[in-house]
Amino acid sequence: MQDPNPHTARLGDILLTYGVWEADQARTASSEADATATGAGLLAGYVQGMSDLCSPLYIMCQGDEVRTFWCFVGLMERTKSNFYRDQSGMKTQLVLLQKLISIMGPALYTHLERTDSLNLFFCFRWLLVRFKREFTFDETLALWEACWAAEPHRTGAVEGEWGLSASFHLFCALALLELHRDYLIRYLQHFDEILQYFNSLTGEFNANAVINKAEVLAKSFAEIVSHSRSQGGKREAPEEEGKGKEQEQRDFLHILSSDELRFLL
Incomplete structure (x- = not known):
């Protein structure tokens, strides 16, 4: 038929x-x-x-x-x-996202660890189809275009003309988590609750808010990397909102390999 x-x-x-x-x-x-x-x-x-x-x-x-x-x-x-048949690509991205969370949002990382959610399975679909099922059609296109525009120039690039990130979609995923961080930490104490929460918001996410937050995170990350390199790998962890207390220094450049840094920058 x-x-x-x-x-x-x-x-x-x-x-x-x-x-x-x-x-x-x-x-x-x-x-x-x-x-x-x-x-x-x-x-x-x-x-x-x-x-x-x-x-x-x-x-x-x-x-x-x-x-x-x-x-x-x-x-x-x-x-x-x-x-890929062996799912190596997805595993790599989930590991990188986990490391980004540990660097850029230590309080969120601690909460995900405490709730047995560091596998980030609730983010799997986000990365697999680039948020296609999380946003409305028009907002999906806006998010995709932002990710493409953020990529480094492939040819003819000179200093000062590089994009935000070769993997801006990971910063978008981090932005989604950060935008809902306070609610996650305060109310969601189990992995299945976190999974159900994000699934319930499908189609209700705001692309502009995610893009703007991801841009701030990507720029902050690049500054942290630059500062860490100048300090021989040592840097101060970013302060959590509402906290004035300085975080302890971390051996940041040992969290990410050189290949992982190239993937993110």
Whole structure:
């Protein structure tokens, strides 16, 4: 029976074509090193969640399948590791987010640790499909554009022209947590309560508030890294709101590896 919605069929064709194209890229990888660097061969065809990333592009391209396909290829270059068979990409991002929380929000980190929530499973969907299911359609597009605009320049960059972060979506996730930090700490004492709380807010998050908070966090993080390097890795932890007491110094540069820092800056 023919699908009554032709757009669903076209979207399926785009995703199927991408799977074939990606498999061909894996076969033609010139070396094992190239395959490792590009993630070739680590995808297992279509994976649930890819359609969440493709459908907004299809709408913005006004149903043009060719334009949508190549836009999707570009987006998957940024998000392909989310769909690796071994889930290594998602594990890496969740670990990085956990470390960001420990650096930028020690009180929140302590609360998540106390409530057995440091696995951050309630953030898994946020990162997997770049908040597509958390925000309304228009706000999802605004958030995606902010993440792309925050990326460092890839070519021709000079000092002073770098973006906010290569992984601004992680700062958006941190911003979401920080915006709800006081409520989490005061009222939610178990992992299932935190999971249920964030699920209940789906579609009600404010993209502008998240973007603005993420921008502040990304800039603060960059300043902390710069200061820590100048101090040989020592820095003062950021003060929590409502607390005037200085935090103890931390050996900050040992929390994140050089590769992790490059991923975040």
